Amino acid sequence: MEILVAASAVLVVVVVLIVVLLVRRSGPGRDGPGPGGPERSTGDGRADERVGRAESSIASGTAVLDVPPTSPGGLGARVRRLLGSAPTHDEWRELEGVLIRADVGARAAADLVARVKARFDSGSDPARLLRDEIVSLLGPASELGLSDARPAIVIVVGVNGAGKSTTIGKLAARLHGTGKRVMLANSDTFRAAAGEQLGIWAQRAGVQIVAQERGADPGSVAFDAVSSANAKGCDVLIIDTAGRLHTKTPLMDELGKVRRVTEKAAAQTGGSIDEILLVLDAQTGQNGIAQARAFTEAVDVTGVVLTKMDGSARGGIVLVVREELGVPVKLVGVGESIDDLETFDPSAFADRLLESDA
Ligand SMILES: Nc1nc2c(ncn2[C@@H]2O[C@H](COP(=O)(O)OP(=O)(O)OP(=O)(O)O)[C@@H](O)[C@H]2O)c(=O)[nH]1
Numbered sequence: 001m002e003i004l005v006a007a008s009a010v011l012v013v014v015v016v017l018i019v020v021l022l023v024r025r026s027g028p029g030r031d032g033p034g035p036g037g038p039e040r041s042t043g044d045g046r047a048d049e050r051v052g053r054a055e056s057s058i059a060s061g062t063a064v065l066d067v068p069p070t071s072p073g074g075l076g077a078r079v080r081r082l083l084g085s086a087p088t089h090d091e092w093r094e095l096e097g098v099l100i101r102a103d104v105g106a107r108a109a110a111d112l113v114a115r116v117k118a119r120f121d122s123g124s125d126p127a128r129l130l131r132d133e134i135v136s137l138l139g140p141a142s143e144l145g146l147s148d149a150r151p152a153i154v155i156v157v158g159v160n161g162a163g164k165s166t167t168i169g170k171l172a173a174r175l176h177g178t179g180k181r182v183m184l185a186n187s188d189t190f191r192a193a194a195g196e197q198l199g200i201w202a203q204r205a206g207v208q209i210v211a212q213e214r215g216a217d218p219g220s221v222a223f224d225a226v227s228s229a230n231a232k233g234c235d236v237l238i239i240d241t242a243g244r245l246h247t248k249t250p251l252m253d254e255l256g257k258v259r260r261v262t263e264k265a266a267a268q269t270g271g272s273i274d275e276i277l278l279v280l281d282a283q284t285g286q287n288g289i290a291q292a293r294a295f296t297e298a299v300d301v302t303g304v305v306l307t308k309m310d311g312s313a314r315g316g317i318v319l320v321v322r323e324e325l326g327v328p329v330k331l332v333g334v335g336e337s338i339d340d341l342e343t344f345d346p347s348a349f350a351d352r353l354l355e356s357d358a
C-alpha cells in the first residue's frame, strides 16, 4: 500500500513538471521579446523573413557584417545598431557598404564615413553625426540665380523622360506667381508631341511659348526665343531641350551648340545664360553620376533638379553629384502636378535619407 502511495506521488510530481515545462516553451519568449520579438508579432511576412535571415546570419557567425539590407526603422536606426558605442574597423567598413547600397556612391560613402569617424566618441549618436555630415556635404540650400537681364535665361537638359518639360511647367508657374513675365521655348524639335506638351504646360502656368516646326534646328529656336523674349519684355526665358542619352556624342555636341548660340543671342540683349539645370530622376541610381558628368562636360551645368522624389526613391545620387562634380541641387520634383516643385532643403533631404528603409 505504502509503495502504491509513493509511486502515485512520484507520478504526480513528474506530470506537474512536464506541464510546467510545456507551458514555458509555448509562452511569449523565454527571455523577453528581444530584438526580433516585436516584428514577429506584427504578422508581417517580410519582417519574419528578415528575422529569419538575421537568425541564420547569427548562427553562421556573420551577424555583424551581414545585417539584413531592409532592417526596420530605416537607415538611421540601422547605423545606430551597427556602430554601437565602440565600432570596430569592420563595422566602419560595413557602414560604407550600407551607404553605397543607399545610392550614395563609393567616394561619397568613404568621405562620409571618414567624417563621422573623425567626430565619433563613445557617447556619440552615429546617426546624428551622419545626418550632420550629409547636410554639410550638400552645402547650404541654393536658390536659382536669375539676373535682372531681360530675359534671364534658364536652359533645361537631361536624359529622356527625366522630367524636364514637367519641371519647366512647374517652374514657369512658380515664377509667374511671383509676378515675373515668363516665356517658354521648345528646343525639343525632335520628339513629335514635344511642342504640344510644352504648350499645355504654358497654358496651365499662364505664360507665353515660342516653338517652331518639328525638325527645326534647336539652336535657332533658342536664338530666336531670346530675341522674342527680349522684344516682349519678358523677365525669364526657359528653354526646353530634347531628352538625349548622355553617351551619344553627336547629341551632346548638339546641346553644346544650343548653349553657344543662346549665349551669343543673350550677349546681344546684354544678358547671359543664368542657369543650366540638369534634371535627374531620383530613381536613377549610380548611372546618374555618368549622366551628370557628361552633361556638365557638354554644357557647364549650374544646378540639379531632382525629380520623382514623391516615390520611394532615396535620391542618394545627389550626394555623389555634389561630392564629385560640385554641382548643387536646387529644386526637387515631388509629383506630376503644377505645384509639385520645391526648393531643395538639405536638412529635410538628410532626414528622409536616414528614415528610409536601407
Ligand atoms: N511622380 C512624378 N512624376 C514626374 C515628376 N516629374 C515628371 N514626372 C513624370 O515623368 C514623366 C516624364 O516627364 P517629362 O516632363 O515628359 O520628361 P522629359 O524629361 O521632358 O521627357 P523627354 O522630353 O521625352 O526627354 C511624365 O509622366 C511626368 O508626369 C515628379 O516629380 N514626380
Ligand SMILES: [Mg+2]
Residues within 6 Å of the ligand: 164, 165, 166, 188, 194, 240, 241, 243
Ligand atoms: Mg520633354
